[in-house]
Amino acid sequence: MNFQEHIKNLRKILSYKVFTSLIFLLLGLLIFAILFTNVKPETYNMELFSIADKTIRSPKTIEDEQKTAEERKRAAEEVEEVYVHNKETAQNRVLLLTSIFDFVKEVNQEEEDSKSKHSNSSKLSLLKTKLTADVTEDVTESISDRSLTRLLEADEEDLEKARTVLIANVEAIMDRKIREEQLERERSAINSRIEAAALEKNVEEAARELGKYAIVPNDIYDPALTEEKQQQAMEEVEPVKILQGQVIVQEGHLIDRDIYRQLEMLGLLKSTPTVQPFAGLAIFVLLCMGALYLPFTKLKVVEDKKLSQLLLVAIVFIGALTVMKIFGWIEQHHQSGIAYIYPAAVAPMLIRVMVNERFALITAMLLAACGSIVFHGGISGTIHVEIALYILFSGLAGILFLSERNERLTLLRAGLMIACVNILLIFFLLFIRSGQISHLEYFYYLLFGGVSGILSAILTMGILPFLEAGFGILSTMRLLELSSPNHPLLKKILIEAPGTYHHSVMVANLAEAACETIGANGLLARVGAYYHDIGKTKRPHFFIENQMSMENPHNKLNPATSKDIIIAHAADGAAELRKHKMPKELIDIAEQHHGNTLLKYFYYKAKEQFQEAEESEYRYPGPKPRSKEAAVISLADCVEAAVRSLKNPTPAAIQSLVDSIVQDRLLDGQLDECDITIKQLEQIKSTFCETLSGFFHSRIEYPGNNEQKVM
Incomplete structure (x- = not known):
């Protein structure tokens, strides 16, 4: 089985x-x-701070996220703080000082124009009002009243000298980059410069306070830009990877925290399996x-x-x-x-x-x-x-x-x-x-x-x-092995039924060519044709191609007996093929190559003799052809026998006979169970007509569309 x-x-x-x-x-x-x-990942029973008993390599390439994060953090920390130098700050501070001196001069001028003496407190109040109203920066909160009063009390020459000295030194110092941590040093520097200018004592004191006030940072820390630089530095850091095949720990080395963490991350520890x-x-x-x-x-x-x-x-x-x-x-x-x-x-x-x-x-x-x-x-x-x-x-x-x-x-x-x-x-x-x-x-x-x-x-x-x-x-x-002439069954056909053997070879040629034309299995058709009539070896002389010059034994039999002998060859052939454990495809061809066609010669003969012959009794039992190869062999079998019986097989006669046989099989429903199309039938007919070239012995003609083959 x-x-x-x-x-x-x-x-x-x-x-x-x-x-x-x-x-x-x-x-x-x-x-x-x-x-x-x-x-399956190979896992190890390793303990922290134990000694590795074998060299362990990484089974895969994986990113070490912790190391990557550390490297990126280090890269961010190495980025210097970003400062922005504002060159306009120096000019603004000089303009602020100029405005203060201008307001002092303006207050003194107003006093002279009024021709009345105002007290120092009223002059100070007026100056502070002007400074507060007209200056964007409220200097009165940073400059003491004492210094403002001394400026108001100074004569015009000392005041102008103080202005010149103060502005010159503020410009010189503010021209440099000054950060917050450098502020006190620069303010000390301007004090020293003012002292060296030998101003009137009271004016000098006020000038020092104004100079200290005028010196401010002009190189300012930019947190947003610094963060951007840090982010850029972090992005430039390549991810730290443990490469496939990389040694994690050498045999005999200590498993420290970092190695243990890598083993855990790679899923190499029995305590951390991965799915x-x-x-x-x-x-x-x-x-x-x-x-x-x-x-x-x-x-x-x-x-x-x-x-x-x-x-x-x-x-x-x-x-x-x-x-x-x-x-x-x-x-x-x-x-x-x-x-x-x-x-x-x-x-x-x-x-x-x-x-x-x-x-x-x-x-x-x-x-x-x-x-x-x-x-x-x-x-x-x-x-x-x-x-x-x-x-x-x-x-x-x-x-x-x-x-x-x-x-x-x-x-x-x-x-x-x-x-x-x-x-x-x-x-x-x-x-x-x-x-x-x-x-x-x-x-x-x-x-x-x-x-x-x-x-x-x-x-x-x-x-x-x-x-x-x-x-x-x-x-x-x-199939190639089965097509060898040395196969026992083919030898049996050749020896016991030589006419059938020759007929099978001719059918094989026709069937193979037609199957290849329609895209079916031509080799299967050829081999199937070789064995399709193997059942005739049981009673070879009852089939006309094997009778040679002997008398036809059917002449002495009644039509019913002849019919039984002829019909039996399909079942006998299938049984013989099964006995020799031949492929199912060849057995199917042997069973199906006649379908349930009518034995017309013996049917008509019975009708002539008994007048009551049933058509169904003179039909093969089937089944009908169910594959393209079986259908083509069925047509080729009938065509070869019919053309052989022609006395004058001209191309026109062959064409007419092939058309007649195919049409008859089609109308009789013999092709209903296979998937051959009308177009393929036309191709099959054309191939048959081209392939048929000549036969070597004649057959008698049988009535009924010339389907005369005794099978």
């Missing part, structure tokens, strides 16, 4: 959707389980399942065959992944570079031969992705891009160099081409690293790549027959 029969048994219990869902669920779980240890790698792996598995599910839904085959192909892809994929896991373990623990021996092209080639090219390409890409995880370079949770490229190109080479015929020799040639691609890719990977590699290492790497290609071809040839037998899948290679 093969897998297809097991599937049918399970389908009796489970629905199609449930069964499909279970396959995808199981496949996803198996992929997750196989890759689990490759993403992120497993969540990432789950997402990866979901993507893999999606990549398989979408093309699976677009397969245009019956449900049982679709499930069989899905199981095949799943088993081949899991098998390839398991072998990859073994190579990964050897790579990590024993022999570096052994990954290049991994036969990456086996799974894509098997699926290319047994399913289709699309699934093979998807398998190659998914295995490459899985390989990047399995061959992680000894650091859990990392991705090995180089080996992923190697597996991908090796798998693609297996698909591309595998020809349509897929013979054994073709597989070996494909293996050689895969080996060449592997070697070229290894050269690429070695050269692009620009590393120091010895000649011996080059030899080993290239040997590994060559062995991988040859091993892929050998394993494909060895595994293919088991998968074909187990899944009942009819591959191109299997």
Whole structure:
């Protein structure tokens, strides 16, 4: 019992959707389980201030946020405070002093003009009023009344001298940058300068106070600009990262607080496990399942065959992944570079031969992705891009160099081409690293790549027959084997029914050409045609092509008996093919190539003899053709027999006969259960007419649209 029969048994219990869902669920779980240890972070039982018993490296690249924050804080602290020098401050202070002296002079002038003596208090009050009203800065709060009074009491000459000295020195001092912390020093400097000017004592005292008042900071701290500079300095600091593969602690070294913090941050401590790698792996598995599910839904085959192909892809994929896991373990623990021996092209080639090219390409890409995880370079949770490229190109080479015929020799040639691609890719990977590699290492790497290609071809040839037998899948290679004239059943037809053998070969030529024209499987049609009349070997002489010069035995039988013998050959052929465990597709063709057509010759003969013959009794039991290949063989079988019976098979006569036969089969409903279109029927007829060239023995003509073949 093969897998297809097991599937049918399970389908009796489970629905199609449930069964499909279970396959995808199981496949996803198996992929997750196989890759689990490759993403599982290795954790250690380390204590703070203990001695490391092994060297620990970082499994990933990660930002050390704490160190980054410290570096940015240090960069901000190193930024000097930003001061803004206001050159207009000196001019404003000089103008302020000038205004004060002008107001003093104005008050004294008003007193002279009034020709009346005012008291010092009234003059002071008037001066303060003017200073308060006309000056933007209220100097009366900073300059004492005593100093203002002394200015009012000073004579004009001393006052003018004080003005000149004060303004000159304020301008000189304020021309420099003065910060808040330098203010007292500059005020002391102006006091010294005023003392050196030898002013009248009272005026000098007032001038010192005015000078001290006039000297103010002109280089002002700007907090906003300073903060902007600090922010810029912080942004320029590159994040501090712990790089993948970086040594965190050497064996025998003390685990201090900083090292312990890094181990904790990387999730390398048993006390701080992380689930992120497993969540990432789950997402990866979901993507893999999606990549398989979408093309699976677009397969245009019956449900049982679709499930069989899905199981095949799943088993081949899991098998390839398991072998990859073994190579990964050897790579990590024993022999570096052994990954290049991994036969990456086996799974894509098997699926290319047994399913289709699309699934093979998807398998190659998914295995490459899985390989990047399995061959992680000894650091859990990392991705090995180089080996992923190697597996991908090796798998693609297996698909591309595998020809349509897929013979054994073709597989070996494909293996050689895969080996060449592997070697070229290894050269690429070695050269692009620009590393120091010895000649011996080059030899080993290239040997590994060559062995991988040859091993892929050998394993494909060895595994293919088991998968074909187990899944009942009819591959191109299997068809080529069945088409060999040395096959026991074909030898049986040739020896026991040579006319049938010749007829089958002619039908095969017609069917293959027509199927290739409409995009069907031409090789399947050819092989199916070879075996479609195997049932005639049970009673070969009852079929006219095998009678040679002998008398037709049907002449001595009644129509009912002849009908039973002829109709039985379809069932007999299917039984013979089942007995030899032939593929289901060939059995279906043997059963379906006559559909439920009417044996017109014997039906008309019975009508002539008994007048009460039932048409249904003279029809084949079916089923009708359900595939394009079976339908084409059915038409080719009838056309070949009919054209052979023509006495003068001219192109026009052949064209007329082909049109008549196809039209009759169409009207009789024989093509209702297959998906051949009217356009394809026209292409089939055209191909038949072009292919038919001549036959080597004549047939008698039978009534009824010339469908005279006794089958």
